[in-house]
Amino acid sequence: xxxxxxxxxxxxxxxxxxxxxxxxxxxxxxxxxxxxxxxxxxxxxxxxxxxxxxxxxxxxxxxxxxxxxxxxxxxxxxxxxxxxxxxxxxxxxxxxxxxxxxxxxxxxxxxxxxxxxxxxxxxxxxxxxxxxxxxxxxxxxxxxxxxxxxxxxxxxxxxxxxxxxxxxxxxxxxxxxxxxxxxxxxxxxxxxxxxxxxxxxxxxxxxxxxxxxxxxxxxxxxxxxxxxxxxxxxxxxxxxxxxxxxxxxxxxxxxxxxxxxxxxxxxxxxxxxxxxxxxxxxxxxxxxxxxxxxxxxxxxxxxxxxxxxxxxxxxxxxxxxxxxxxxxxxxxxxxxxxxxxxxxxxxxxxxxxxxxxxxxxxxxxxxxxxxxxxxxxxxxxxxxxxxxxxxxxxxxxxxxxxxxxxxxxxxxxxxxxxxxxxxxxxxxxxxxxxxxxxxxxxxxxxxxxxxxxxxxxxxxxxxxxxxxxxxxxxxxxxxxxxxxxxxxxxxxxxxxxxxxxxxxxxxxxxxxxxxxxxxxxxxxxxxxxxxxxxxxxxxxxxxxxxxxxxxxxxxxxxxxxxxxxxxxxxxxxxxxxxxxxxxxxxxxxxxxxxxxxxxxxxxxxxxxxxxxxxxxxxxxxxxxxxxxxxxxxxxxxxxxxxxxxxxxxxxxxxxxxxxxxxxxxxxxxxxxxxxxxxxxxxxxxxxxxxxxxxxxxxxxxxxxxxxxxxxxxxxxxxxxxxxxxxxxxxxxxxxxxxxxxxxxxxxxxxxxxxxxxxxxxxxxxxxxxxxxxxxxxxxxxxxxxxxxxxxxxxxxxxxxxxxxxxxxxxxx
Amino acid sequence: xxxxxxxxxxxxxxxxxxxxxxxxxxxxxxxxxxxxxxxxxxxxxxxxxxxxxxxxxxxx
Numbered sequence: 001x002x003x004x005x006x007x008x009x010x011x012x013x014x015x016x017x018x019x020x021x022x023x024x025x026x027x028x029x030x031x032x033x034x035x036x037x038x039x040x041x042x043x044x045x046x047x048x049x050x051x052x053x054x055x056x057x058x059x060x061x062x063x064x065x066x067x068x069x070x071x072x073x074x075x076x077x078x079x080x081x082x083x084x085x086x087x088x089x090x091x092x093x094x095x096x097x098x099x100x101x102x103x104x105x106x107x108x109x110x111x112x113x114x115x116x117x118x119x120x121x122x123x124x125x126x127x128x129x130x131x132x133x134x135x136x137x138x139x140x141x142x143x144x145x146x147x148x149x150x151x152x153x154x155x156x157x158x159x160x161x162x163x164x165x166x167x168x169x170x171x172x173x174x175x176x177x178x179x180x181x182x183x184x185x186x187x188x189x190x191x192x193x194x195x196x197x198x199x200x201x202x203x204x205x206x207x208x209x210x211x212x213x214x215x216x217x218x219x220x221x222x223x224x225x226x227x228x229x230x231x232x233x234x235x236x237x238x239x240x241x242x243x244x245x246x247x248x249x250x251x252x253x254x255x256x257x258x259x260x261x262x263x264x265x266x267x268x269x270x271x272x273x274x275x276x277x278x279x280x281x282x283x284x285x286x287x288x289x290x291x292x293x294x295x296x297x298x299x300x301x302x303x304x305x306x307x308x309x310x311x312x313x314x315x316x317x318x319x320x321x322x323x324x325x326x327x328x329x330x331x332x333x334x335x336x337x338x339x340x341x342x343x344x345x346x347x348x349x350x351x352x353x354x355x356x357x358x359x360x361x362x363x364x365x366x367x368x369x370x371x372x373x374x375x376x377x378x379x380x381x382x383x384x385x386x387x388x389x390x391x392x393x394x395x396x397x398x399x400x401x402x403x404x405x406x407x408x409x410x411x412x413x414x415x416x417x418x419x420x421x422x423x424x425x426x427x428x429x430x431x432x433x434x435x436x437x438x439x440x441x442x443x444x445x446x447x448x449x450x451x452x453x454x455x456x457x458x459x460x461x462x463x464x465x466x467x468x469x470x471x472x473x474x475x476x477x478x479x480x481x482x483x484x485x486x487x488x489x490x491x492x493x494x495x496x497x498x499x500x501x502x503x504x505x506x507x508x509x510x511x512x513x514x515x516x517x518x519x520x521x522x523x524x525x526x527x528x529x530x531x532x533x534x535x536x537x538x539x540x541x542x543x544x545x546x547x548x549x550x551x552x553x554x555x556x557x558x559x560x561x562x563x564x565x566x567x568x569x570x571x572x573x574x575x576x577x578x579x580x581x582x583x584x585x586x587x588x589x590x591x592x593x594x595x596x597x598x599x600x601x602x603x604x605x606x607x608x609x610x611x612x613x614x615x616x617x618x619x620x621x622x623x624x625x626x627x628x629x630x631x632x633x634x635x636x637x638x639x640x641x642x643x644x645x646x647x648x649x650x651x652x653x654x655x656x657x658x659x660x661x662x663x664x665x666x667x668x669x670x671x672x673x674x675x676x677x678x679x680x681x682x683x684x685x686x687x688x689x690x691x692x693x694x695x696x697x698x699x700x701x702x703x704x705x706x707x708x709x710x711x712x713x714x715x716x717x718x719x720x721x722x723x724x725x726x727x728x729x730x731x732x733x734x735x736x737x738x739x740x741x742x743x744x745x746x747x748x749x750x751x752x753x754x755x756x757x758x759x760x761x762x763x764x765x766x767x768x769x770x771x772x773x774x775x776x777x778x779x780x781x782x783x784x785x786x787x788x789x790x791x792x793x794x795x796x797x798x799x800x801x802x803x804x805x806x807x808x809x810x811x812x
Numbered sequence: 813x814x815x816x817x818x819x820x821x822x823x824x825x826x827x828x829x830x831x832x833x834x835x836x837x838x839x840x841x842x843x844x845x846x847x848x849x850x851x852x853x854x855x856x857x858x859x860x861x862x863x864x865x866x867x868x869x870x871x872x
Contacts, residue, residue: 053856
């Protein structure tokens with residue numbers, strides 16, 4: 001292998017723009033070699049505008065410019081007012097701002113070029129790249145350059161923005177929740193820090209550092225500083241507590257809110273009426289720690305998207321045919337009965353009937369199966385597939401949002417917010433906790449009243465509420481979950497939020513999609529039947545298949561291994577049929593049964609078969625079956641121990657026997673499932689009382705992913721498209737699924753253990769509080785100690801356990 | 813010791829202005845993207861073509 005690549009490197013020239021080998025032809029511009037006219041064109045544009053620094057920052061930074069088959073008018077829809085208005089972030093009389101997503105951004109050169117767009121066209125004021133999100137924000141003067149021209153300019157230099165239906169129809173803007181939380185944390189931290197300073201004289205009250213006058217002033221300053229904490233930083237807790245009481249249950253925020261309010265009111269009373277020091281510093285510290293916990297739990301993966309629906313896959317515009325004239329219109333304006341044109345590489349936007357052209361449709365986005373499907377004239381083609389080969393003319397049968405696949409998003413499951421109310425651990429105990437605390441407070445109040453000591457009664461009542469404010473209790477969940485989320489993220493399993501983790505622990509039924517989820521194209525099993533293959537014939541086959549990018553060709557190519565290619569002439573690929581070439585004037589064909597002329601003599605049953613013929617005589621046949629991903633069988637065995645496994649597939653059931661052999665007979669399998677069938681199947685399992693986890697990869701699983709309690713999308717590259725889900729798992733770690741599941745259970749145990757720890761603190765606190773012995777200094781010491789020890793306990797134990805179980809390579 | 817009142821006022825104002833600056837920085841989007849600026853700072857400023865060629869000899 002290495003000697004071969006060396007050989008090539010010596011012989012061929014690489015393209016100055018994209019760095020790929022110049023195979024067919026070498027074009028020169030100013031002595032620089034280019035592999036195709038596309039790359040050369042980009043260079044010329046950049047050279048003309050004095051932008052060749054692009055090539056100096058990184059070597060060969062471009063991507064190969066495939067000569068686009070679509071017409072020049074493909075961006076015409078960007079002239080449409082409705083479309084532009086939705087794409088623009090901002091517009092005034094003169095300026096427009098727009099943010100494009102450009103997946104191609106990959107190096108420093110890209111950033112440099114996209115931020116120097118104004119040199120190509122002065123009407124563009126600036127470009128600003130966000131490298132991680134692969135976005136560029138362009139500001140331009142729309143009186144001199146239109147949005148369409150900006151997009152055309154970008155694609156002319158090789159950076160074509162990705163424009164999807166969701167850009168036009170979806171909501172824009174990132175959530176600001178995160179930012180508000182950080183602001184509150186900053187306020188709480190600021191106030192807490194200053195309050196601690198002002199409370200220092202209290203902590204050393206014996207030492208009499210300062211006179212009484214200072215003490216008073218400091219107390220008033222503390223009241224001043226506590227106002228932003230009480231009225232701004234703590235607002236989320238009041239809201240959440242109120243909502244939960246209104247919904248007739250008690251979540252963790254109820255006791256917290258009670259604690260905060262008591263702390264604040266009692267401190268006011270203490271400072272202004274009794275002229276004592278109050279608990280204001282404790283209040284500040286409490287909020288500071290609580291908000292840190294909240295923030296820690298919100299681990300977000302900026303580059304991942306968990307909420308894509310079909311709109312992220314569908315194009316913004318389609319080519320409509322009106323009386324032999326082509327016209328590009330926004331997808332939203334497409335009507336039933338329209339004639340549309342779908343070119344090579346374009347997505348079929350609506351369920352349509354094929355009128356002319358040979359349909360050869362790749363549904364890998366939808367089903368995960370990457371072998372394209374052949375469609376003849378007059379057949380109904382479902383939306384979501386990508387046409388390969390010839391242009392098609394089609395008549396639209398259903399509007400884009402009502403199709404076989406897209407209709408899925410109209411079902412109930414997508415109308416409501418995903419809220420399968422599995423009550424979290426913390427919520428479960430907080431009801432009892434709050435009740436117990438209130439009872440103890442009232443009892444001690446009653447006891448001291450019966451003794452006739454009103455002031456101690458009030459003191460003990462409030463101190464119980466203050467000291468039991470479940471700070472440590474409230475910290476244990478976010479820190480354990482936050483840590484686990486991070487551990488999983490390092491293991492390439494990305495959860496949308498912490499709630500998913502709690503649900504994961506309860507999963508007792510797992511439903512797998514077959515194609516693309518359990519099977520892996522690279523693991524395909526190729527069987528050859530027929531006349532034995534000599535080295536020469538293997539060489540001929542190798543030469544043929546390496547000319548094609550078809551999925552089956554790739555698999556046969558892998559199966560053939562390292563064989564020296566034979567020299568073939570006139571190699572041609574017929575989309576949807578096969579390949580042909582000439583070897584010593586003999587016609588060699590490789591492809592479907594019809595193409596090579598294989599009939600009765602050869603098995604014609606289901607599955608992917610590729611036939612091989614010489615001069616019309618069929619010599620052999622390849623039978624290609626999808627293979628399981630490596631490690632899946634093991635993972636299944638482990639997962640199966642205490643969970644039910646189901647398998648759903650959109651395919652025919654010709655692989656049932658083979659799958660049962662591999663996965664075991666106790667797996668319930670369903671074949672021929674439409675996207676809606678899958679959704680309904682999950683619904684029926686849910687109704688039986690199971691907690692379900694759906695593992696799928698394609699858009700056709702979107703309904704099932706949504707309906708299940710935990711929807712996991714499998715993807716080969718996490719930054720690639722994946723349907724809306726609760727979690728995204730990298731296909732390479734699918735075999736660890738069982739470990740992830742059991743770790744989610746373990747993290748529940750860690751939460752429980754840390755609950756015990758904080759209960760111990762609470763009991764200690766209550767012991768002093770009922771006697772009326774709690775002082776502000778005592779509070780100011782116990783509270784941070786309990787919080788910090790809970791944080792340390794959860795952080796260390798999650799990371800250590802993850803290390804022990806092999807989910808992490810280092811403890812920290 | 814009365815000087816402490818002035819010091820407290822000064823320290824509160826200073827701390828408060830840091831808080832304010834932090835909010836301003838957050839609003840301006842400084843914390844949104846912390847990868848690109850690291851690359852951007854390494855770009856050389858605009859020069860004419862000839863100057864650049866002289867400079868670029870040092871690279872690689």
